Amino acid sequence: MLKLDEMQKKLLEEVADLHAVPEGAYNIRSNGKSIGRSSSAHIHITSKEDGSGIVVQIDPETKKESVHIPVVMTQTGLKEVVYNDFYIGKDADVVIVAGCGIDNCGNQDAQHDGIHRFFVDPGAKVKYVEKHYGSGEGKGKRILNPVTEVFLSENAYMEMEMVQIKGVDDTNRKTVAKLDAGSKLVVRERLMTHDEQNAVSTYDVVMDGAGSSADVVSRSVARDRSFQKFDAKLVGNAECSGHTECDSIIMDEGRILAVPGLEANHVDAALVHEAAIGKIAGEQIIKLMTLGLTESEAEEQIIKGFLN
Amino acid sequence: MIELEHVSFEVNDEKEGKEIIHDVSFKIPDGQLIVITGPNGGGKSTLAKLIAGIEKPTSGKIWMDGKDITGWSVTERARAGIAYAFQQPVRFKGIRVLDLIRLAKGEKLAVSDACVYLSSVGLCARDYVNREVNASLSGGELKRIEIATVLAREGHLSIFDEPEAGIDLWSFKNLISVFEEMRQRIKDRSILIISHQERILNIADQIVVLRAGRLDAAGPKDEILPTLIGTSSASPDCRFQAPSGGETEC
């Protein structure tokens, strides 16, 4: 039976909403090694032979099942790169919950770089949830550099929910996707940076197949002296539709750079980019103050709703 | 009781001082419904903002139950029971109608209780509680939600700034009965409505006419209303626009 200490439990709750061992298939990685694993009848988790990561194989037609693969780190100075591959069979419909929580109370940096590749077979549906969280008083940084590669076959669908609200000092996220005919990618990113944090998020989505579509939306808040860069590029090589949106609240001395990139290589590619950066509207704060909130309570409510 | 005493408000418009409210004094006694009317641009909304603390008078004082609240912040006045439904309600991305009503009420209100406030402004509650207060709502829907949040506050003084704007006739009749019913229940509380509508003027205890920032007339309804009939300060119902969004039957 899996034994977890209090910090591991807290991190698992933050990144995967896990209060107990998850139902269905899971792999829990803590401080560089797997501390619990379970496959299910249709979802098979195995280690790669070279030990660099895991392979998650989901059988065709697997419906309404989930797999949890959270990572927790509590050891200062630990740096790891993990390569995980996901094969999602034809017409499957599954939820994959990843996420990484780092508690660094030491003075050396702790870093997790997860390289995830998703091979989604025709007609399959995947919901992927990835939460990042950091805590700890140490001077050492908490660093996360996820790379996600997505290959959507015909009529496949993938929805990615990426959340990073607190405690990660440095993150450089790269997401690359290739879309075949009729497939669809939906990305919902929510990000808040504070103190001196730095977050870069880069998307490169290539729509190769006719009737494919992509919708990449980021909502973010940059507080204190933090910096964010949102760099979203959509490429349309066929009849397709793409939309990216960066909607940001800037506070204090925060800085945000939004870089739109649209490349249409086909006359029927319809691509849209929207970006809006601004501070919280004064009238929103005043309205909530007329309901009895203080100015800072009003700000918190507005941000909470915005990142909801 | 709220009392305005020689309140003036000036803004600096292109380096020149511009007086928007000039030496206005009147009382809002407990248990009364006061309607402020007058031409557009006369300073009605500005007066409401001065009472809610959103603007501060350049001179003069505002009293609440014998306390000088002139220097109080918006939050302090809200906590003392001043509630204000804006003429132009504010939109919020991600905040749901239910969240806003709960914030207004100041407690974790049951969904069914929140629905009561929405129903009283003619919104089918279950269609709206989980909607975001964002750009997807029509002007009329937003306006009614704004009114519902102020109803939820059950303030010591509830201010409604042109509540009829963007509301269809059916809902308007309903709204009048909400105000009338509120008027019956208030006792130690009071209501201030900014309106041009004859039917709203008609349920007032007192009417205040504001023109070009000055108090043009003030007194009991029976005295003031006859002088206004036929002017733009008291329009009959036929001025209403067609219904816009928000089903009233559910």
Ligand SMILES: Nc1ncnc2c1ncn2[C@@H]1O[C@H](COP(=O)(O)OP(=O)(O)O)[C@@H](O)[C@H]1O
């Ligand atoms: N902060 C401000 N700066 C400049 N002019 C203002 C300001 N607030 C209000 N005004 C002007 O004061 C006048 C009264 O406005 P308002 O109170 O909104 O009138 P009403 O609600 O009676 O239509 C208008 O001419 C308006 O443009």
Ligand SMILES: [Mg+2]
């Ligand atoms: Mg006005």
